Amino acid sequence: MNKITLLVLIFCSISIFSQDKNQQENFIDVAESKCFDKKEITNAQMLECTIKAGQSWDKELNKYYNLLAAKLPKDAFETLKASQKEWIIYRDKEFKFISKLYYEVKDGTM
Known part of the structure; x- marks a missing residue:
C-alpha cells in the first residue's frame, strides 16, 4: 500500500471516529429535515425532499472528488x-x- 493511500485511509478513519456528537448537522441534512417538517406531507413530497438531498450530496461528493483529482x-x-x-x-x-x-x-x- 503506498503512502498516499495509507494517509487517505487514516484521514477517513479519524474523520469518522472523531466526529463530535454536538457537531452541527450538514446543511444538506438540515434542508432535508426542514423539507420533511411540513405539517401534512405526502409520500411524493417526501420522495422529492430525498431526491433533492441526494442531488445535493452528489454535487458535494463531486466537488471533493475533483479536488482530489487535482491534488493526488x-x-x-x-x-x-x-x-x-x-x-x-x-x-x-x-x-x-x-x-x-x-x-x-x-x-x-x-
Whole structure:
C-alpha cells in the first residue's frame, strides 16, 4: 500500500471516529429535515425532499472528488477512481435490493 493511500485511509478513519456528537448537522441534512417538517406531507413530497438531498450530496461528493483529482498523484487518483467505480456498483445493487424488499417482498412501501 503506498503512502498516499495509507494517509487517505487514516484521514477517513479519524474523520469518522472523531466526529463530535454536538457537531452541527450538514446543511444538506438540515434542508432535508426542514423539507420533511411540513405539517401534512405526502409520500411524493417526501420522495422529492430525498431526491433533492441526494442531488445535493452528489454535487458535494463531486466537488471533493475533483479536488482530489487535482491534488493526488496520477497513480493514487487512478486507485481512487477504480474504488469509486466499485462503490457505485455496490450502491446500485444496494438500492436494487431495497426496492425489491419493499416493493416485492413486503408488497408496498414503508
